[in-house]
Amino acid sequence: MDFAGFDQQDGLQDWQTERGRAPISTKIVVAGGFGVGKTTFVGAVSEIQPLTTEAVMTQASEALDDLGATPDKITTTVAMDFGRITLEQDLVLYVFGTPGQQRFWFMWDDLVRGAIGAVVLADTRRLADCFPALDYFEGTGLPYTVAVNQFEGTPEYTGEDVREALAVPAHIPVLIIDARKRYSVVEALLSLVAHAMTEQPL
Amino acid sequence: MVPSPRGADRRTSRVRPYTLTGGRTQFGHVLLVETFVATVDGPAEQLALTAGDWAERVMPEFRAIVELCRRMRSVAEISALLRMPLGVVRVLISDLADQGRIRVYGTGHGPGGPDRALLERVLSGLRRL
Numbered sequence: 577m578d579f580a581g582f583d584q585q586d587g588l589q590d591w592q593t594e595r596g597r598a599p600i601s602t603k604i605v606v607a608g609g610f611g612v613g614k615t616t617f618v619g620a621v622s623e624i625q626p627l628t629t630e631a632v633m634t635q636a637s638e639a640l641d642d643l644g645a646t647p648d649k650i651t652t653t654v655a656m657d658f659g660r661i662t663l664e665q666d667l668v669l670y671v672f673g674t675p676g677q678q679r680f681w682f683m684w685d686d687l688v689r690g691a692i693g694a695v696v697l698a699d700t701r702r703l704a705d706c707f708p709a710l711d712y713f714e715g716t717g718l719p720y721t722v723a724v725n726q727f728e729g730t731p732e733y734t735g736e737d738v739r740e741a742l743a744v745p746a747h748i749p750v751l752i753i754d755a756r757k758r759y760s761v762v763e764a765l766l767s768l769v770a771h772a773m774t775e776q777p778l
Numbered sequence: 779m780v781p782s783p784r785g786a787d788r789r790t791s792r793v794r795p796y797t798l799t800g801g802r803t804q805f806g807h808v809l810l811v812e813t814f815v816a817t818v819d820g821p822a823e824q825l826a827l828t829a830g831d832w833a834e835r836v837m838p839e840f841r842a843i844v845e846l847c848r849r850m851r852s853v854a855e856i857s858a859l860l861r862m863p864l865g866v867v868r869v870l871i872s873d874l875a876d877q878g879r880i881r882v883y884g885t886g887h888g889p890g891g892p893d894r895a896l897l898e899r900v901l902s903g904l905r906r907l
Contacts, residue, residue: 582859583849592849598814600886601852602900621907627858629811632865653863658811658854663903670812670852690810690891692900762907769901776894 586624589662599662603670604765605688607713608697609705613725613755614673615657617697620761621671622659630655631683654683671765676709684712693719693772695764697755700724700733703741710742719772721749723764747774807875807882809868811854814883815875817847839870844879 583592591599606614618626630653658672674687676696688694694713698706706722713720724738733741735750744750749767754760809815842860851859857867874880887896 588849592851595816595819595848595850595881598816598850598883598886600896601812601814602885602887602892602896603810603812627855629854629857630861630863632863656854658858660852660855661903661907663900663906667899667903668812668852669900669903670854672811672854687811690812690885690887690889692892692897758907762904766901766904769897769904772892773894773897773901776897 589623589665591662591665591668597666599664599666599668601668601670603672603691604768605684605691605694606671606673606697607684607694607706607709608673608676608725609699609702610675610677612676612697612699612702612705613727614697617695617723617725617755617761617764618657618659618671618673620756620758621661621765623662624660626657626659626673628655628657631686656687676706681708681712688716688718691718693721693768695768696720696722698722698724698738698742699727700738701727701730703738706742710744719768719775721751721764721768721771723751723753723755723767725755726752807872808884808889809853809871809882810885811852811857811864813853813885814850815847815853815856815871815880816850816883817844818879818881839866840874840879843867843870843874847880850883 606617608614615626632653654675656672656674658670661669661671663669672687674684694709696706696709696713710722722738722742722744724733724735726732733752735752738744738752739746739750749771751764751767753764839860839862843856846856846859853864853867853871856862856871857864860867862870871880871882875882887893892900
């Protein structure tokens with residue numbers, strides 16, 4: 577099997593060939609409803625073409641009793657897009673886009689372990705789509721911010737409008753971003769990391 | 779999170795890896811999606827690969843992971859590039875690590891998440907982009 581094409585296409589980083597030691601690896605999670613722009617967000621900032629990984633899940637734990645009877649009815653595959661940023665040769669940041677539906681929570685528990693934090697991506701036309709993600713991150717205590725992906729031709733709202741509509745607490749940053757623009761996505765990541773620092777014990 | 783192979787996916791290429799993981803969900807190594815792993819170079823490996831001994835005995839999935847990890851890879855990258863579900867990849871990597879063929883490097887920070895010093899480094903790294 578030859579993966580040289582993949583490495584060639586995206587430019588091989590020095591740390592990839594130094595197998596004697598690994599860089600520090602860290603991650604940020606981007607959560608949001610379907611079509612909100614998670615993949616665009618990841619792609620705007622990633623040094624590699626975003627990759628897709630799959631996790632297999634059973635749809636609802638309360639349905640476990642039926643597992644034996646109708647296994648193919650409740651098993652499904654969830655795709656996550658992710659990208660990579662080599663910040664330094666010994667420091668690599670992964671950005672994972674994950675579906676925001678409540679039924680994927682079991683997967684988030686696994687995904688968010690050790691994460692810097694999460695960006696909850698919202699679309700003002702479908703604000704309710706990010707409620708489950710907000711509920712989840714409020715519950716886990718993982719640092720999170722809200723980024724509104726401003727789609728062209730949609731009414732423009734301020735961060736404060738969205739904060740009020742979503743009942744986001746005052747200490748949580750709410751940003752208006754353009755997920756297609758690298759600088760805008762970097763700004764969203766910076767805001768999250770800075771926010772995560774304020775939640776650290778001094 | 780490795781489900782039962784029964785009807786999990788109708789595509790045959792997907793069924794096999796589930797079968798060979800035997801439904802195990804426990805693994806000794808901490809394998810987060812961003813955890814780095816790489817193939818271990820050694821006399822054993824070279825002998826095995828050139829002689830075709832180990833390579834002939836094991837599943838193609840094991841061989842594919844060992845090949846891919848001649849470069850440093852994260853667990854998620856392996857899953858994506860080999861088109862194998864995360865849960866399956868974790869079990870296979872865990873087995874390869876037990877056999878000494880793959881080294882699990884970890885994330886380089888504690889299990890509780892990044893500390894302040896690491897966050898500061900990430901912040902300055904992002905500012906340089």
